[in-house]
Amino acid sequence: RAKRSSRQWLLGVNANLPRGIRIHWAEEIAAQFHARFSATARTYRYVISNQFYRSALYHRLITWERVHLNERLMEAAAQQLLGEHNFTSFRATGCQSLSPIRNVYSVKVWRESQLVVFEIIANSFLHHMVRNIVGSLISIGKKEQEVEWIGELLENCDRSKASATAPSNGLYLCGVSYPSRYKIPKFNLGPQII
DSSP states (O other), rough: OOOOHHHHHHHHHHHHHTTTTTOOOOOOOOTTTTTTOOOOOEEEEEEEEOOSSSSSTTTTTTEESOOOOOOHHHHHHHHHOOEEEEEGSSSSSTTSSSOOOEEEEEEEEEEETTTEEEEESSSSSOHHHHHHHHHHHHHTTTTSSOTHHHHHHHTTTOGGSOOOOOTTEEEEEEEOOOOOOGGOOOOOOOOOOO
């Protein structure tokens, strides 16, 4: 019997998975590897449709905000998240993490036509951390709060002072980084905005 190529194997596996799940790569890896605990960084994107009418096609995939958002103010505010901080103000009540300390490596906010995109890379995230940050950034983008407010929220360590949690539609895990010794290829998992 001829040995199947890895591409044939992937096609076969993916044909038997639900449409929302796809395997891009598979290899045998060291026994000490753990998909969650071996990761060194994660990248999330949050996409907001910022126009007067809700999108008919993408309403389940992105969040909608009809009030104009100032993405420059949101970007300036987001820069205060860089570095190691106590993220208690952006942590869900039911979060089970032992520590609220996280290290944010990169953060940016930009506009692509009617979409406002938030991207954050950190060592790890607390439960609802990204959605809670985005909820507060939306308040700044709508000019309900000043740019410096994000820094004040970080200092206060009080979830009740921050904005409401942003909806789940629009949140995407776009990448996970691992040490090079595992030889895991990099994939751009999207969403493909730019």
